[in-house]
Amino acid sequence: MAPSVPEFYKGKSILITGSTGFVGKALVEKLLRSCPEVDTIYLLLRPKKGLNSEERLRDLSANKIFENLREKTPDVFKKLKLVAGDILDNELGISPEDKIELQERCNIILHSAACVRFDLKLKDAIDMNTRGTLRVLELAESMKNLQVLVHLSTAYCRCYLDEMEEKLYPPAHKPRKIMDIVEWMDDDTLKYLEPKLIASEPNTYSYTKAITEDLIAEYGDKFPIAIARPSIVTSAWKEPIPGWVDNLNGATGLLIGGGKGVIRTMHCEPTYTVDAIAVDIVVNACLLIAYVTALDKPKKVTFYNVTLSRIIKITWGEIIKLGEKWVDKYPHTVALWHRGGTIKSYYWHHQICVFFYHIIPAYLVDGILFLMGRKTFLINVQKRISHGLGVLQYYTTKEWYFKNDNFKSLRTRVSKEDNEAFYTDLSNLNANEYLRDYILGARQFCCKEDPSTIPRARKLAKIRYVLDVVVQILFYGILAWIFYSNLHIITSSVHYLDDALKSLSPINKVNAEEFITYLSS
Template structure:
């Protein structure tokens, strides 16, 4: 009797089989969007990031006529831009492309630069070169850190937009400039439409402010300046949009506003993801699936506005074509395209239920403990659960690791998890927004049938169960790297760990209760000291 294929591997094969229609449409050359790039020179900023890598792969695979892609790259961690590019080309995102276009790297040329610098840090000769040759710009480079100092956020996310506009004005043959914003740029509003909104400060004023004022004074004024926004990232993105509106008049510009970006649902392969995407929801799902994260702070009825990375870039490419077409017809207004789950809601409750049921059938053999997580909307209860389920065990385990001569690991990990969930993601797991996507829907409906296949960004037709299954698949294949093998064994092991976990929790609860009694009875100074030390450590993490 033939052995049954691994469930995870079988799912991947089933998902890959659905790519035939896309490949067939691509072979026919499309009917519009891809043809914009015939003989085109393209500039991509942010091409080394999660969104940028997938965009680069899609452009080279689906838009065969591209002459050259200039990739703005900076020297980082002692590596030259050539070394960084060579390292990037080893990413699995390019595996499928390498099969069909083995010489694709010849079309990529790195340009040294830094978006935090004036003129994007580009040398004069390179500036002139790309100004003469490029026809399409994708500006996706940005800092996405929520806790970035205001000065850094403005210089990176706002001033770079001013500089990219200056470059665009010098391009003799510019047909389209696509700017990647975020669906949360105006999260100070409940309903967000595909339009520009007034800002409390002008781009020029805030740029001058951070360029000339002492950093300590900027930091002191930051809470007042960003009032209404949860962090400097969303605030700076709102001002970046205002920069486009006020300084980009007359240029063929469009804005793409994606919601939270998840692993790919189809391209270049189902579930493709890289480690940089694991600082948000992907990291949470990964942590729960590995048996490491056991508590979450969230409201169960909140809409999780999460969209696949390939849909984001498909929209960006289609929007670049539409922008060029509209500009050629004399339509000079800047269009905004939002990609959200406005017409296909996904709630936190659904995500939690999926992880508790169907995700267990895709569990990785690399899981270190029983996969479970307790979700609460109470900040106090979350802090207590974090203390008892994360930090106390982490301190005890790390104490053993110290004795064994190992480096501390769990306390650092849980501190980061707490920071992400209780500080960075808190605003987004307690609020829902209505992100209207009328322009995006109209653009999709205007595409030919072939282009709808090649550049699919219709979020409404995504099946949430399938979407989540592919997400789990991608985390296993590209982050855990378990070759999608050993699923059945992992499921059986989880059944055993469930019993062991229950016994451990009972014993652990009893020990904590005894420690609590000892602390107040004064019978055990060692227990009291340990409890106070752990409590003090936890207090330092609280916002």
């Protein structure tokens, strides 16, 4: 009989990279809560923003996601052990003592560290996502009791495919050759070559994730390895707190930007399906993937597309509609303007709306602030938003399907009790309730707006709505006034064209008459 999932993790020592990231925090919390007899969780942490590694560990433990653990089982945090280091440093920058301890005691590696910025320079993305993974693999190869390594990739690492299977695809370039190129090539030449090198993918993040999978495959016969490919990772569905999210990346940024009236247009095909996965599903899947891979001991890398495909189908249009519904019910206290705007199927329609709804208001507001002697900000905000939307619209104007039989089979490998504790079945997810919790979670955890402020926020939202209506009436009224003020010029132009018809040939005359009829209408 195979052990249960908690029994498997009992007494195990686990190394987690990227533990301060969105998925990393949730991984740590889930292990401490659902696998209480785990021996040690090593966290690779580097100094950041003036904080040393110990201070970052304290900050991590103080995060809202660990609130229930702090209240009920505070001693569980003793299982966390700091490993001071940096994935960007040679040999991960860890001390000889820590390296020896990991080589002797570590049983499982959950590698989630990565830079998720899509616009990172190729050299930096390679060093973080590819060379950083190589450093982890080299450490793993030296471990005496390693049972499994799980690498967190992305379902969007082969964007040229309409349908992606759970298998290894040949890379556009060999990862070791690319690592060598970015090491010696000067920045100007590399900048020139970058669009050609990553041509198969939309950005450096996707490109580096793609070639890194091939690098990992080199180690597939050395120890058990699995690669999890989640799609867009969104807020928690059930655990530890419904709606929990702690970053503004991707979909969360769109929800907040739209809710605060900052984003009023987006290039998106509303009929295309969305593939997004809740962070607690990703975490449960990673822990189950480690479990089954350690038991199966495969001789090559196995892949799991952690996606919604063929489980739930929901379109961008439906998501936007639900989001508007819940933003109206739970508005933001601090917002630039009333929630509004729409998604646009056509690029130029979107660009025209960007000019009228983003650029002109930004210059108008900043102009008023400048005249008042106040600090301007909105133009810079809109520039960042425009850049972000430009990156994201690649994913909102295309549609992908992911084969995910391996992912869906995870729940068949464990008992009913384990399925309840480490759930991966999304078939009963209610999109309406999930979007409600997502909006509330983004409001509370990202915008730091307490739920007690909702009544006041609703009053402010009504005021913003009235102002929005007044401004629209004035705007369209001015346009109508301009039109009617210049109506005599338009009429004179039509009469002039009418007189000119007399000198045209019969064929040209018919065409010109149609044109004048069009103008008159």
